[in-house]
Structures are given as C-alpha cells and as structure tokens.
Amino acid sequence: MESVGIAKKTWAFLPVGFFSRSIGKKLVVAVTGVVLLGFVTGHMVGNLQVFIGQEAINRYAAFLQGLGELLWLIRAFMAATLILHVWFAIQLKLENWAARPKRYEHNATVQATLSSRTMIWTGLLIGAFAAYHLLHFTFMSLHPEYKTLEDHLGQHDVYSMVILGFKNPAISIFYIIMMFTLAYHLSHSVQSMFQTLGLNNDQYDGGLRRLALAVAGILFVGYTAIPAAALLDILKLPAGVK
C-alpha cells in the first residue's frame, strides 16, 4: 500500500485527516451529541418553570431575551452544533449503506436494538420537529398573534402562549410523539456516545444501558408534562386570555 505504512518516517496527519477517518467522524457526532443532550436537558429544566407559575416562566423568558447579542451567539453555536451532528451522521450513514451493496436474502438481527437501527430516522424526525418548533414558539411565524400576548408586568406572556398552543390536542399529541422520538434516539445514543468516546469497559457497560434508559425516560416525562398538563387543564389560562 502506498499509504501510511507504519514504518514510514514522513507519516503525519493534520486535523483534517483525524476527522476524515471513520472514528474521527464518529467522534464529531458524539461530541456534538453531548452538547445537544446538554441543551435539551437545560431547555427542559427551563420549561418546567411553567409549573411554578406565569411570573416565573415569563421572567425566565424575559431574562433570555435580555441576553441580547449573547442569545444570538448561543443560538448560532447551537445551530452549528446541530448542523455538524446531522452532517456527519448523514455522511456516516451513506457510507454504511454503500459498505453493503448486496444484502442477505435472509436477514437476521441477534442483539442490535430497534432504537440503534432507526437512529437516522429518529434523528431526521427530531431535526424536522426542531424547525417546526422554532417557527411555532420561538419566532412565532406560524402564530403571529402570540407576539402581542403580554402579562401585567408588560413582559411577553410565554405562559399563556404555551398553554394556548397546547390546548389544541392535535398539536399537543404531535409534540408528545416527537418527544418520544427524541427519547428513543437518546435511549441508544446516551450509551453509544460513551462507547464512541472510549469511556466504556466491562464494569460500566450494564450501567450505561440503564443510564441511557433513565436519561431518555426523564427527558420524555419532563417534556411531555407540559402539553399533557395543558390538555388536562392542570395548567390553566390566566383570566382574560383567550
């Protein structure tokens, strides 16, 4: 082979080389995955403030808006992370399909979980959902009327917006299904990322599987609580908002 023989003195590599190999690309997916996991966890904790009350969640939203340029910096960082994650994930998947041009006539699976085998599809669904969600609640392009909601302090009334949005059963159920998709993606990826980052051994392995299920379960329950509570009238609209 003309390539990098082990004894070749001139052998060296640039970061480009590092990230162009299979393991390097996997590492990008894992590291961006960790960042995304951090984001979805923080986002859930922030959102759960609706259960404290209208003032708490509206103050939190106003605080985020008050970050100004910093907020945009964070948004740009998250967008870049998601783009890298999706870009490398798709590239790996295309290579993986190409690596087996002829499939077996008789296919079998011994121990690979369904979640591990559907990562690209759950991932793409979450990506499409994220775009919808931004248009729905963040930029409110789909519901310009949300922009004028205000509480008695003159802050944007995120509390009423969320409850109004989730009073619609179709939207609530759609959100709940999408949160299940996210949890399903994470039930594989949380253990997978430890393996990819080299943080797995015989002692950890069982624990990592349970950790992945726990993380996925907590995120699902935490996120789903909000649309469920709005649907079941546990979260009520403040007087005067329709």
Add this chain to the structure above:
Amino acid sequence: MMNLKLKVWRQKNAQDKGKIVDYNAKNVSPDMSFLEMLDIVNEELILKGQEPIVFDHDCREGICGMCSQTINGIPHGPERGTTVCQLHMRHFKDGDTIFIEPWRARAFPVMKDLIVDRSALDKIIQAGGFVSVDTGGCPDANSLPIAKDDAEDAMDAAACIGCGACVAACKNASAMLFVSAKVGHFAKLPQGKIERERRVQAMVKAMDDAGFGNCTNYYECEAVCPKEISVRFIALMNREYLRTINHLGRKKGAGGF
C-alpha cells in the same frame, strides 16, 4: 436422522450475478458438523455430475478462521461462540429450511459460491498489525513485567482468528471488532505500546480505504464472534485513536512520528 431444505447461494465467479438454489439434505445425522452435512450434499452433487457447492474451510476445529458462511442470516450460525465447522446439526430440526450465504460486504467480494476474498483484512494487518522491533528469542518468564490484567486482556484480544464474521454480521459491514482486537492486543503489551499512535492511525486508515462501514455500536459483531471478542475492545480502540490527538499539527517527520 433428519431431512433439511437448503437454500444455498450459488455464483460461478466474481462477475456472475449469482442466485439462491434449493437442495435437499437427506439422512443428516445430528452428530455431523455443518460442513460434514455440506460434504454429503456435495458428494451427491458430484455423483449426479453437478458442480459441488464451494466453501472455505481448513482446520475444522474452530481455530483457523477459514470457514465463513452466513446461516439463516447469522454468520457462523445460531450458536454463540462457535465457528461453522464446530456447529453441529443437533441444533437444527428435521424439516428445517436453512439459508446459506457468503459473507456480505463491499470489502469482501464473492469469488465463487460461499467463498469471499478477505484480503482486505490482510491489508489492515500489513498497515500496522505488527511490532517493528526485534523481539529476539523467547525471554525468561517475568523478565518483562506485564500486569496480570493487561496480559489477560491482550490474550482475549489475541484470540481473534480473523474470520471476518464481525464484518458479515455488522449492519454497516464495519470491521471495527477485528481491528480493535488487533489494536487492543498490541496496546496492552510493552512491545506494542511504542508504536501505538502510528498503529491505530495506519490500521484505521487501511480499514476505511478498504471500504468497510463505520461502527454505530449495534454490537452484532460481538454476538457472532466465534472467539467472543468483546465490543469493549472497540471502546479501547476509540481511546487509542483519541490519544493521537496529542500529535495534531505536528510537522511531517517531526517528533515521534
């Protein structure tokens, strides 16, 4: 004695399209190995003047890694930790239908019937599956201190017979289990540690260049490996790869490289 229906992949040569052909295996004893069962079918085919089913085999005792058949979709068949040659017919029932196919991967082109070309694995070994120092004669026991756990891990990795079942089972046709067994074997031993960065880089590059897929942690490899190599070696190889990051940006030929 049992009778079985076989659905076997027949392909004249690398160019031929190939197809599944049906055979009946009659009077199969449960004590036979899978390959002995195929021997009987082949003898009958030869008597009838037909081409026998061509398959790879050599030691027939589970140590050489030559036998390579995907049985009902599972490389080396349904028994854990078993090569096809060591798979016995008692694991099948009278009247069973059995699909027999070659390893499937772009990096393993089918040469004829059930035989694939596995030289892609040799290329990976040539890229880094060795130590460049003269290890001399057999040293005195314990003259080279190696921690017990490291010695055990290295031995576990060294059990790999290079059969390629891990690739055949992986839904991405990835060779990570095989490569990680080699990388892990050397990384645990003092003789191998010296070249560990170069080794993992070179072997991973050879693996990618051969057209194997990327690992997505399905763990199908571990389930079919006749030597039960653990996917924890893949985590170890990922660590080995990650530590080469120390060398990012070094000039060609500089430093340890």
